[in-house]
Amino acid sequence: MTRETATSLPVHTAHRHDARVPYGRAKPPTHRNLGLTPSWHVGALAAAAAIALVLGVWSMTQVDPLQIGGAGLIGVLPPAYFVALALSLAGFVASLALRRLVPALLTWQLLVTMVVLNGADPVIHGLPRLEASFRHLGIADNIAQTGQLDPTVDAYFNWPGFFDLLGMLSGATGAKDLMGIATWAPVGINILLLAPLLALARRLTANPRHAWAAVWIFYLASWIGQDYLAPQAYSFVLLLTLVACLLSVFGGWAWPTERSGFSRWLARNVSRLDGAVPRQGVLEPPRTDAAVLVVVCALIVLTMTVSHQLSPFALIPILAALLLTGRLRLRFLPVLAVILPVAWLLFAASTFLQGHFGQLLSSLGDIGANSFGALNTRVSGSDAHMFVVYTRIAEVALVWILAAIGAVVGYRRKTPWLAAAAAAFAPLLLIPLQSYGGELLLRLYLFSLPFAVCLVVLPLTSDKAAGLSLRRSLGLLLMGAVLATGTVVSRYGNDGMESFNDDEIAVVNHLYSTAPAGAILIEAVHNTPWRFQHYADYDYRTLIAAEPLPGAAPISCDSANQIAHRAGAYLIITESQLEAAELRGSTPAGDLQRFTASCATSPGWTKVFENAGGVIFHIEGVSNGN
Amino acid sequence: MATERSYVSYATAALAVAAIPLSFVGPEGLRLAVVGLLMLAGPGTALVLLLHFNPSRSTQATGALPLSIAIAVAFSLAMSTLVATAMIYARLWSPPVSVCILSIMTLGFLALDIKRPKHVLVRAK
Structure with missing residues (x-):
């Protein structure tokens, strides 16, 4: 990674059609805030992360899977695991507080945190988590062997893209057993998420320190475990990359803000609410390169469409939110994002549609059943399981409350917040459509989280160029510790049955x-x-x-x-x-x-x-x- | 940084060339590593090199590398998925051939990159 400074240089090139004032509070880097971190600080923090990694993995190998009870993994993890987790968290915050950000160090620390938090399946169990992982391997095996799709078998064969990919890997390598890939998928998927998350956070926050903190919070608060070998995880990587690319290359208003009364009103209100356009991460490619990137974006939407039922529909409100907040100038892309999944549902997935038409319609518009009704079905089970369920609910509530507070802080500090808030809220518009087998709220939390974390960090990070104050650092560490501990409870709360x-x-x-x-x-x-x-x-x-x-x-x-x-x-x-x-x-x-x-x-x-x-x-x- | 770009180009080209025979024969572990890496990052890396997503020319271009990596991976996975899916629906299923298509695509982008004038760079801030 390139060496990053604590802030971005002021840039005077505004977005096309962008009537707002660029964000201008951050100070440009000077000799005072560059390069003053002694190398041994960086080395010591890297070594601390290495120790956290070794200690975390070693402590997980000490777990006896037979002892895992109703509360999941939290009940059997040795104290050394929590020491490792604390060390990784404290190390990251310490790095974030340095005058000069060191991206390589921050990346290394994030990788360590990912392994400590998401490595339980390969390290402790050595097998894929969730019975769905095994089914997904079977679908890929079926496709690799037959080269055909039978859409009457189940819904997966109506959205086969991800399984075609696995089938191609299996068929072209002779690897009949992809169990190892499925076992390590939670770690691998989270590593794949790092680049798009960082690129996205850069475009939604004021400076690199905010962006790194937001990515860190994402990993700590991502408890729902949709990172196993599944179309959802795959489509999520694509979705984040798409949105990051759009924000980086195709930002700005999609229409001249003076064109009509509505566009003037919209631009004025958006500017009044949030006049700060983050500049970091903006790319202005030549026209031909931009045209190529438009094609790339369209291909990514198409790939999501053929691979997953829900993700393309979650993309639609997110794109609409960015369009209406003046952060997406490609008008046709939201239209394409509507046409492709609907056309796929009507033509390619017609077998599924015919068999489930009544079921899809029955839950349409039933907001209560699709939200709290679906939630209620999950609030049941043994006492230990109820503790896990309530921890999950509390963690979701905490993230969304902190995001709301962050939005208010962003508004008052005139720091970028509106696009993140709109995109975090947008997936919730899917609630009236259907319950998605009772899992809709979980998935919406996932879609919302990358945007919400950009707001969550606002109260605890400063707009100042250099470092973090001790008070803010401690606050960030405390929040990270609470979220990470909650994630160990909630992510692995069903470990007894999911492993x-x-x-x-x-x-x-x-x-x-x-x-x-x-x-x-x-x-x-x-x-x-x-x-x-x-x-x-x-x-x-x-x-x-x-x-x-x-x-x-x-x-x-x-x-x-x-x-x-x-x-x-x-x-x-x-x-x-x-x-x-x-x-x-x-x-x-x-x-x-x-x-x-x-x-x-x-x-x-x-x-x-x-x-x-x-x-x-x-x-x-x-x-x-x- | 020009040297680093060259190394990435050579490595990507070597990966694409090696994947062609390995998609037909070879030790399973090696095939999994080479073909898997091509599907994960081959065509996308070549495309990103073609687009000159290079942050080194500007001290302000701090955001280009994460996005470059993200696009390289997402485009590679997308192309792998779409090629495989197209072959399935066309009833022409042949995983080794689909890997060859990805390899040719990767080498094609790299060839275009060689032909492209070097002054065309992404302006980043």
């Missing part, structure tokens, strides 16, 4: 080696690390959803027998299914164990395999009279 072990994988492998192709495979509770192979070769069924459903029938041998009635079936029950049922209250306490014990002796039920990770039963079909 898997080798015994469970052995059970699943045994199931595939036993069951003939085309057989019905049943999971007792929807939380099995399967389908990473033979994705479309079996008829997969579920008895109980992981989330407790109102009015759902209790689990019984009869429900499994009915599925197996004609041709027989294989039933798999794993440790993680038991954990999920207990944590989320999918079934009454002990119900799944009773189900296993009573059904094992039922006529037609044969135990095929059992180990510490789970058990497989074969249920005979009509020949047994079930």
Whole structure:
């Protein structure tokens, strides 16, 4: 990285159609605020980060996964882990407080924080997190092997872009097993996010110190775990890059501000609310290069469209917000961002649309059900799980409250804030559309977070060129410590059911080696690390959803027998299914164990395999009279 | 910095050339590293070099490097995805061929960069 100064030089070239006064409070760098940091300070901070990394990884290797309880990882992490975390946080704030920012040092410290916070899956478990990771591997495997899409299998095949990418990687390298990539995905995705986050934060904040602090807060507050091997994580990287590129190259008003009464009114009010246009990170390429970048932006929108259902629709309000705040001059791009996903839904994903049309329409406009209703379904389960759920809610509330305070501070200090506030709020406009399987609020928090953190840091960072005061540094460290601790609780709160072990994988492998192709495979509770192979070769069924459903029938041998009635079936029950049922209250306490014990002796039920990770039963079909 | 640019250009070209045979044969680990890196950053790096996203010419260009890296990765991933998806829908699925297309695209951008007048630079602040 290039050496950065604590502020940007004043620049007199305004954006096209930009009627506002450039931000001009920051002082230009002088010999007084450049290069006064002794090298040994930088070396000591880099060494402290290295120690934090070693200590953090070592402490995670000391965790016994079998001891993980209902509160998740927080209950079993040794004190050394928190020492490592504290060291990484304090080191970053100390670097941020230096007179001269050292980007290489800050990058190194952020990488350490990423590994300490997101490295639990590869270090502790050595397997991918979430059963969805295994399914995603299976879809990629299916595509790599067949080279075809069957949109009737499930929704994923209607938005296959990300899986095509994985299938291409698998097919072109001969790597049949991408489990290692899935295991390290949380760390890898967060590393990929660093550059777009930094580029974005530069365009939304007044100086590099704000930008680095905002990126740091993003990593500390990003607890929702949408960084596993999934289309969401992939599209999020693309979305942030797109927005950063637009803000950097295509900033300014999309129309002459004097064209009409509305445009004059809009420009006047935007200027009155926030007359400060951040200059750092602005690029003014030649016309031909700008045209190439327009094509690049359009291709990124197209890639998001073919890869993920939700992200392109989240992009629309964000682009609209930037357009209306005079930060995006490409008028056609928001239009393209509407046309492409709608056209894809109508034509390429028509199979999905036909099968889910009623479901999509039923939740349209139901703001209560899509927001608080969906939230309520998640506020259930054991006491320990409830503690985790409330921590999550508190963390989201804290970030949004701090962002609101930051917006007020930005307004009063005449520091850039409006574009970040508008873009942070914009994704919430999706709430009336649908609940996205009850996950909409989680996803909206993710889309909102990169913009919200640019506001969160405002009260605790100064507009002054050099360093941070001791008071602000301590405040920033305190906020970082609270968010990081909250993230350890909330991100890994479901670790008991979201992580898997080798015994469970052995059970699943045994199931595939036993069951003939085309057989019905049943999971007792929807939380099995399967389908990473033979994705479309079996008829997969579920008895109980992981989330407790109102009015759902209790689990019984009869429900499994009915599925197996004609041709027989294989039933798999794993440790993680038991954990999920207990944590989320999918079934009454002990119900799944009773189900296993009573059904094992039922006529037609044969135990095929059992180990510490789970058990497989074969249920005979009509020949047994079930 | 011109030297650094040259190194990046040579490394990108070497990656693109090496990926072509490795997409057909070779040790799995090496194929995964080379082809994976090409899909992650090959065409995008070449494009960014072509666009001269070079912050070194200006002390004010402090924001160019993060954006350059971001665009290099996002464009590479986007092209990999779109090529793979196009082949699937066209019923022409052949992962090695799609890697060859990415390699040719990367080398094409690098060739354009060589031909391009060097005074065309991004003005950054």
